[in-house]
Amino acid sequence: MGDRKAEHTASQTELQEIASKISDLNKWRNVFSFHSSEISNSTHQQGDGSTGSGVPGAREPSGLQPPVPLPRSAIPEPLLISPDTGGRPISLEMAMELRKLLFGNVFQLFSCEWAKACFRFREPYSDLAYALETGKGGARAILMAVQAYIIKYLLFIRTTEYSHLERLCRVSRQEQGEALAAALADTLWAAGQGGRASICLITAAIHVVPSSDYKADNFTERFKDEQSHGVILFLYSLLFSRTLERVQEDLDSTAAPLLKCSFGNITCTQAMLSLLLTGRASPLELDGSQELGPRGEGIEAWWQRCPVGYLRWSRAQAERQVCPRLRTPCLPIWLCSITGKYSVLFGTDSQILSDWKRERVFHLYFYNGQLEQTKTAHLTIDTHSHHWEEDQSEDPSSPGKRHLSVEMAIRTKWTGATVSWNGTDPFF
Known part of the structure; x- marks a missing residue:
């Protein structure tokens, strides 16, 4: 009994050390700019009084520190993931299931417009210091949904001496990163029902060998590119946080995918917006x-x-x-x-x-x-x-x-x- 108790105590200490190391990796700062490709899962148990809404400040993940700021731009520097982050490489089956949920088939690829989409703020200490830049394509829906959560954090969550609209104008570059990290965490934890969150990172190595049933895009298989693919990585993280099985259940066996392709344009469906706002990908939500x-x-x-x-x-x-x-x-x-x-x-x-x-x-x-x-x-x-x-x-x-x-x-x-x-x- 004594040996088992000692082993249990040692295991708990080891888990705490691992959690501390994960926090120190600043992975939230670089979550959408790593040159690696793994799925990193974080889980926690809901405590008494938790709402399961994934709201920052209402409940923090057990054993993990609050997310650290992301940079202003999602254009990455050549960084490598440490081998002890606990992630796992994507499989061919997962890549195919992702493609089916998003597009309804395994051959459709993201457009260049989507590949370039990233989280980029306006100038700090300006009238639009709180605001993300968006293009005119389909990724704009995701960016503006994240924008709503950024505003939520800056206006109603963080502590600041400024009031009203000035709270949004007097935002520094560091505070921009903090707001983005909080917004992304908010949506991911909500998709995981307040109990889990998954983060997709880019890898240099190819983990998926394409087959005749799967058209490679050189991104899902290894996520290697000069740009960050920030919006796509966030989208993948959202799906894995919800889990692919639950997303399929949310869709209620309908044939409609999460993204709609029409005349070369890729836009978000109501189910995709529902996942962003409610944590469930219900087409009728x-x-x-x-x-x-x-x-x-x-x-x-x-x-x-x-x-x-x-x-x-x-x-x-x-x-x-x-x-x-x-x-x-x-x-x-x-x-x-x-x-x-x-x-x-x-x-x-x-x-x-x-x-x-x-x-x-x-x-x-x-x-x-x-x-x-x-x-x-x-x-x-x-x-x-x-x-x-x-x-x-x-x-x-x-x-x-x-x-x-x-x-x-x-x-x-x-x-x-x-x-x-x-x-x-x-x-x-």
């Missing part, structure tokens, strides 16, 4: 017509409010609504899909959605991710305007209606609200 949650999770999980919300507006599908818990998240931050383009809408008052008195007249801020936008748009929302004086017979989606698409997206949450742009030339 964002749809307001679904009354119950995913199979086996019940109505309580379905109505539980999410940390970050989602608003959607399209003139072609003006009647489609997002589920209530995403229109009314825990915090006033929304990923927006407006006529198929992605942006972020947010407020600095955490009580907007919990105190009806604050919803009479309040302020929101809008960022569309494009380089043309040099300053955060300041919007004033009036939910008690005289909207009944408008011509009720006129279709709000008609060409003659003066409301912009972003205003119509806001109206999916606050019916009849008016929006003032406070001197900014309206766009979107």
Whole structure:
């Protein structure tokens, strides 16, 4: 008995030392810029009072320190993974399953546009110091979803002397990295149901030998390139954190993949957005017509409010609504899909959605991710305007209606609200 107890104690000490070494590796700093390719898993047990939401600050993984900052750019330096990180190489079966879940087949490859997509901030200490640069392709949806979690961390999680919008403008390069690390950790732990997170890293060695049933892309097999493939690595990490088996269950045996390919463009499906925002890849998770949650999770999980919300507006599908818990998240931050383009809408008052008195007249801020936008748009929302004086017979989606698409997206949450742009030339 004494020997077993001693062995157990030694094992516990050894595990703690391993966890400490992993923390010291700064792997979060280089998670999307290593020249190696392994899947590194981290797990922890939920303690009493944990919510399983993966929210930074609410619960830290057992035995691991909080993630360290990532660099401003995902362009890597030639670094190698230490052999004791505990990762395992990808197999041919895993690579094929990844491809099937993402594209529906094993022959489709990521476009150059996706391969170049990475997490890059605007200049620190500027009007958009909190903001990520995004392109115009399909990877923009993922970048803007991460942007929403970055804003969540900077506004409502971290401790700072600054207040309101200044909290986002007075961000240093180091704080940019900290915010990105927290945002990525937030989504990965949520996908792992608060109990696990997997991180995909690039390897120089080829671990998968292509076959006649699998078309190699020289990336999934070894992840070796001059650029970081930051968004793709994060996407892979998200799927492995959820586990490929659970993702398939989320899809409920549907044939629809997580990404849609059309005329050379690769875009995110509703299931992919659901995985980013809720941790589950359910194709109906964002749809307001679904009354119950995913199979086996019940109505309580379905109505539980999410940390970050989602608003959607399209003139072609003006009647489609997002589920209530995403229109009314825990915090006033929304990923927006407006006529198929992605942006972020947010407020600095955490009580907007919990105190009806604050919803009479309040302020929101809008960022569309494009380089043309040099300053955060300041919007004033009036939910008690005289909207009944408008011509009720006129279709709000008609060409003659003066409301912009972003205003119509806001109206999916606050019916009849008016929006003032406070001197900014309206766009979107």
